[in-house]
Structure formats: structure tokens, C-alpha cells
Amino acid sequence: MDWDTYKQLSHSPAYFTRWALDRTAEHLSGDLLDQLERSKTLDPLEKPMDHKGGPETDVLRLKLSGECVHSIVDALQTARAEHKLEDGSSQPNLGTLIKSWEEYEQWLSDSSA
Numbered sequence: 001m002d003w004d005t006y007k008q009l010s011h012s013p014a015y016f017t018r019w020a021l022d023r024t025a026e027h028l029s030g031d032l033l034d035q036l037e038r039s040k041t042l043d044p045l046e047k048p049m050d051h052k053g054g055p056e057t058d059v060l061r062l063k064l065s066g067e068c069v070h071s072i073v074d075a076l077q078t079a080r081a082e083h084k085l086e087d088g089s090s091q092p093n094l095g096t097l098i099k100s101w102e103e104y105e106q107w108l109s110d111s112s113a
Helices: 003-010 018-025 030-039 066-090 095-112
Strands: 015-017 059-061
Touching: 003 015, 003 059, 015 018, 018 030, 018 059, 018 095, 030 066, 066 095
Parallel strands: none
Antiparallel strands: 015 059
């Protein structure tokens, strides 16, 4: 795959890196975690020949329901609040990850309208 196509697809709201999915999974349990783990078994986008990243940079196209994505956003927001209470300023920054999931949720909503 050429770089332009790869960049265009990988920046679409439905595409997440394996690293982002692993980071999200840390804050999920039960059925939400199961659905996310199944998504991680999908074939990633073909990387351009000169791509240097390892498996954590694999880009996967997700096919989750709006309800599932909304629940993931809620779980991440709850985790952020809990970490802030427990860890104060040393909390992990989940803001960018939450924003990515919110963009996917909005994209799903716009696609079904």
C-alpha cells in the first residue's frame, strides 16, 4: 500500500492502532473487553513497504456498534476520573484516547443518519 492511502485510511475514525486498543482494553471488562479483543484479531491494514513500526503500530478497522463504542467512552471517562482521584497529577492521560473513541462514536452516528 502507498503512504497516501495508508495515511488517509489510518486517520479515519474507524481505524485504531493496536497500541490504542491495548491501552483501551486496560480499562474494560466483561463483554466490552471481549468485543474489543475480537477486534484485535482482525487483519491490520497493509503497511507501506518502508514502514518501520512493529505490531503495536498495526492499524485495524473496527466494526463495533454505536452502543458498544458509547460504553467504551463511558468506561474510559470513568477510569480517567478514578485515576485523577487516586493519582492526582501523575494520572495517565486518557484524553487523546477518549477523543479518538468519541470521534468514532460521532462517525458511527453520522453514518447511520
